[in-house]
Amino acid sequence: xxxxxxxxxxxxxxxxxxxxxxxxxxxxxxxxxxxxxxxxxxxxxxxxxxxxxxxxxxxxxxxxxxxxxxxxxxxxxxxxxxxxxxxxxxxxxxxxxxxxxxxxxxxxxxxxxxxxxxxxxxxxxxxxxxxxxxxxxxxxxxxxxxxxxxxxxxxxxxxxxxxxxxxxxxxxxxxxxxxxxxxxxxxxxxxxxxxxxxxxxxxxxxxxxxxxxxxxxxxxxxxxxxxxxxxxxxxxxxxxxxxxxxxxxxxxxxxxxxxxxxxxxxxxxxxxxxxxxxxxxxxxxxxxxxxxxxxxxxxxxxxxxxxxxxxxxxx
Amino acid sequence: xxxxxxxxxxxxxxxxxxxxxxxxxxxxxxxxxxxxxxxxxxxxxxxxxxxxxxxxxxxxxxxxxxxxxxxxxxxxxxxxxxxxxxxxxxxxxxxxxxxxxxxxxxxxxxxxxxxxxxxxxxxxxxxxxxxxxxxxxxxxxxxxxxxxxxxxxxxxxxxxxxxxxxxxxxxxxxxxxxxxxxxxxxxxxxxxxxxxxxxxxxxxxxxxxxxxxxxxxxxxxxxxxxxxxxxxxxxxxxxxxxxxxxxxxxxxxxxxxxxxxxxxxxxxxxxxxxxxxxxxxxxxxxxxxxxxxxxxxxxxxxxxxxxxxxxxxxxxxxxxxxxxxxxxxxxxxxxxxxxxxxxxxxxxxxxxxxxxxxxxxxxxxxxxxxxxxxxxxxxxxxxxxxxxxxxxxxxxxxxxxxxxxxxxxxxxxxxxxxxxxxxxxxxxxxxxxxxxxxxxxxxxxxxxxxxxxxxxxxxxxxxxxxxxxxxxxxxxxxxxxxxxxxxxxxxxxxxxxxxxxxxxxxxxxxxxxxxxxxxxxxxxxxxxxxxxxxxxxxxxxxxxxxxxxxxxxxxxxxxxxxxxxxxxxxxxxxxxxxxxxxxxxxxxxxxxxxxxxxxxxxxxxxxxxxxxxxxxxxxxxxxxxxxxxxxxxxxxxxxxxxxxxxxxxxxxxxxx
Numbered sequence: 001x002x003x004x005x006x007x008x009x010x011x012x013x014x015x016x017x018x019x020x021x022x023x024x025x026x027x028x029x030x031x032x033x034x035x036x037x038x039x040x041x042x043x044x045x046x047x048x049x050x051x052x053x054x055x056x057x058x059x060x061x062x063x064x065x066x067x068x069x070x071x072x073x074x075x076x077x078x079x080x081x082x083x084x085x086x087x088x089x090x091x092x093x094x095x096x097x098x099x100x101x102x103x104x105x106x107x108x109x110x111x112x113x114x115x116x117x118x119x120x121x122x123x124x125x126x127x128x129x130x131x132x133x134x135x136x137x138x139x140x141x142x143x144x145x146x147x148x149x150x151x152x153x154x155x156x157x158x159x160x161x162x163x164x165x166x167x168x169x170x171x172x173x174x175x176x177x178x179x180x181x182x183x184x185x186x187x188x189x190x191x192x193x194x195x196x197x198x199x200x201x202x203x204x205x206x207x208x209x210x211x212x213x214x215x216x217x218x219x220x221x222x223x224x225x226x227x228x229x230x231x232x233x234x235x236x237x238x239x240x241x242x243x244x245x246x247x248x249x250x251x252x253x254x255x256x257x258x259x260x261x262x263x264x265x266x267x268x269x270x271x272x273x274x275x276x277x278x279x280x281x282x283x284x285x286x287x288x289x290x291x292x293x294x295x296x297x298x299x300x301x302x303x304x305x306x307x308x309x310x311x312x313x314x315x
Numbered sequence: 316x317x318x319x320x321x322x323x324x325x326x327x328x329x330x331x332x333x334x335x336x337x338x339x340x341x342x343x344x345x346x347x348x349x350x351x352x353x354x355x356x357x358x359x360x361x362x363x364x365x366x367x368x369x370x371x372x373x374x375x376x377x378x379x380x381x382x383x384x385x386x387x388x389x390x391x392x393x394x395x396x397x398x399x400x401x402x403x404x405x406x407x408x409x410x411x412x413x414x415x416x417x418x419x420x421x422x423x424x425x426x427x428x429x430x431x432x433x434x435x436x437x438x439x440x441x442x443x444x445x446x447x448x449x450x451x452x453x454x455x456x457x458x459x460x461x462x463x464x465x466x467x468x469x470x471x472x473x474x475x476x477x478x479x480x481x482x483x484x485x486x487x488x489x490x491x492x493x494x495x496x497x498x499x500x501x502x503x504x505x506x507x508x509x510x511x512x513x514x515x516x517x518x519x520x521x522x523x524x525x526x527x528x529x530x531x532x533x534x535x536x537x538x539x540x541x542x543x544x545x546x547x548x549x550x551x552x553x554x555x556x557x558x559x560x561x562x563x564x565x566x567x568x569x570x571x572x573x574x575x576x577x578x579x580x581x582x583x584x585x586x587x588x589x590x591x592x593x594x595x596x597x598x599x600x601x602x603x604x605x606x607x608x609x610x611x612x613x614x615x616x617x618x619x620x621x622x623x624x625x626x627x628x629x630x631x632x633x634x635x636x637x638x639x640x641x642x643x644x645x646x647x648x649x650x651x652x653x654x655x656x657x658x659x660x661x662x663x664x665x666x667x668x669x670x671x672x673x674x675x676x677x678x679x680x681x682x683x684x685x686x687x688x689x690x691x692x693x694x695x696x697x698x699x700x701x702x703x704x705x706x707x708x709x710x711x712x713x714x715x716x717x718x719x720x721x722x723x724x725x726x727x728x729x730x731x732x733x734x735x736x737x738x739x740x741x742x743x744x745x746x747x748x749x750x751x752x753x754x755x756x757x758x759x760x761x762x763x764x765x766x767x768x769x770x771x772x773x774x775x776x777x778x779x780x781x782x783x784x785x786x787x788x789x790x791x792x793x794x795x796x797x798x799x800x801x802x803x804x805x806x807x808x809x810x811x812x813x814x815x816x817x818x819x820x821x822x823x824x825x826x827x828x829x830x831x832x833x834x835x836x837x838x839x840x841x842x843x844x845x846x847x848x849x850x851x852x853x854x855x856x857x858x859x860x861x862x863x864x865x866x867x868x869x870x871x872x873x874x875x876x877x878x879x880x881x882x883x884x885x886x887x888x889x890x891x892x893x894x895x896x897x898x899x900x901x902x903x904x905x906x907x908x909x910x911x912x913x914x915x916x917x918x919x920x921x922x923x924x925x926x927x928x929x930x931x932x933x934x935x936x937x938x939x940x941x942x943x944x945x946x947x948x949x950x951x952x953x954x955x956x957x958x959x960x961x962x963x964x965x966x967x968x969x970x971x
Contacts, residue, residue: 051406292392
């Protein structure tokens, strides 16, 4: 369709790899001290009660982007697809509760001709201007920077799609929802008592010094004290670390996840501890079945993998 | 339309195809929900959504294979996931994503041309009308030309569809014959035949004429109570209703059985006095047997020379006047084995008297050999073959429509069984060729076919006859219904000519033979585990085998009948005569029979009894006594007068 609309320009090779390979952190790994809200200092706490299947549904999203067209002066037109799904557990099996898929074209409006912009609009696919954030100006219009801006736009759309589904769940359901990744991006979701965010990557560790040693030394079935995560751009949430699999002397991050739940308006030390224990038991219950052959199987819960498989099938 | 527009059933699956597992014109794959009612043998319909030549394609298929798997890449992952503890698996909060993937063989594509690979589309459970179209039954279930014979009910996911065989392909002339195979003891083979005969009698179209069945009861009391009601339950009645077959025993059944060697007790398990009304004896004489001498005489017995002598006897001696100078021009009328024995004795005596080695080109050794073998027949087949030549036979020429003729050969020697089978089938064929049997079609049921037409072993007369019947019978209306435990052990031309094949539960070893290689492993597994009352059906109109259920026959099972109607104990001649004549005249008494028989010898009494049974006269007493030779009252012989003794002269000096 694009070839028909844009006969005067060479199409990018369709066999090119997607441009949205997992974004590498641009900042160096870091440790941040967080305010512990359960007890005086961060320490390891044993989750005594057995795992319990308390999660009712899982949410995850995916994105794909591909440069489908380049102008003569190297401006990329990126086609992006974002999708998100909530998979609900009924009678031990996962079924789609709701899902969304959206296709968009991403282009810097200020760097292409108005006729091309118009023709992109005639494709019937929503077109998004990647210059709105003004990020490409900093790179001086480098094609890579323009492409990066497009990918960033796709990523934002994916997060928005996930948030929308999460909000819809929160509006309709009281049952617990496990979200892959942080839940602090949307106020409504971050404040929902039934939402649990599971963070598998630890580019930023919310512990320093002795506290960090305790976090990395957690054994299977142990969690850290609950601490508060506050950010200017994000909603404050309560969080803690949980070791879901025995690391057995290998990578200290192996089997380590960080959980997020809504931050209570008034912190009651015992109450937040009890909640952390309960949510930890829910997440420990999700370690079976194992998420192999996914390489992140040590921290990836099966329900999220199921969401990924679903999204892979439909995108 | 197969899909009711007011109540459209939902799709139960979707067609899938991959490069590794593509769909073809004869096979396709689809997945279903885990709780779908699809199983091996289920008939499904695919609705294509891309019109071909302006018509949306519809494909009908039958499930022949099923697959199930999860997203596990290797079993080891599951072991790791549960730390090697199987019990831990049950604690998992979520069950793995799982698929039910099925392969289906195409039964029919509509439109039939162009024949294309099965398209992607939704898969639906076939309803009654879909089943009829899929199996091409719509061609012979038209109101104006209906030739369907119900064979059972196809049942899957709430669909209960009667499955019909085409009478033109079951009883001829297009194709014919039916063969059923299955392990013993699961009430499949005999029950299925009884059910199908009921179905034929109920549904055989009037425009195709009349039909009767001749069944050889080869073991136990299997077929001995076809006219007595059996126990059937509500489920069976529902099947009868669905198929439109009355759930009642056969109305017209005639039983035939030879006598025991004593010559007057019927050699059958149906000898109870209450059941004798429709039981007739089966006895043959020399003329009937000699025609089938080769059935009883094997190749070692009958070489070319012996064969020539038998031909000579058959053509020149039996049933005609025979004279020969060597025999002193005595006139012979050979009609029985006893007459033949007299004839042989005279021939051999004459040869020995003349010290001659041959007579009419026949060597004396050959004559002795043939005499020995033929005379032996009446001994080997005692009870069936009579020395006297009296004949009691099936009613060839007056067969009746919808009647079962059962010949009980279960207790006979193998040679006698062969003789009966050969002669009866030959007579049926002769009469059907002449169109004077009384009916247009005859179903001949033979069990234990692997014994009569084995795939290996020497070529016997019976096997040759079965081959001929299988290959040419359909043109005459002579149809073979056969059964055996191991199809692979039956001559392939016999089973190969059976247009319809039924399979009950099969033995795994049998399923491993090459004849079953066309079946998928799943279908073989289903065959090996079939329940009672289930059959797999192959029929010329069906491109794939179909699984059906059939009801228990509404006739008394042999075992039940044998308990309820125990076999009559052996009795003396007078009681045996009374028992058989009472079927014609219940007022007869043992005293009357004893008086009538008097001092006559057994052969004469039996001959008279057989004649009465054959003639079925109105006045049994009169007929019976008329067949007995009158007995002349004993009179004292007049004493001849003795001549008076001469007295010696008184003057005779030498007198005493």
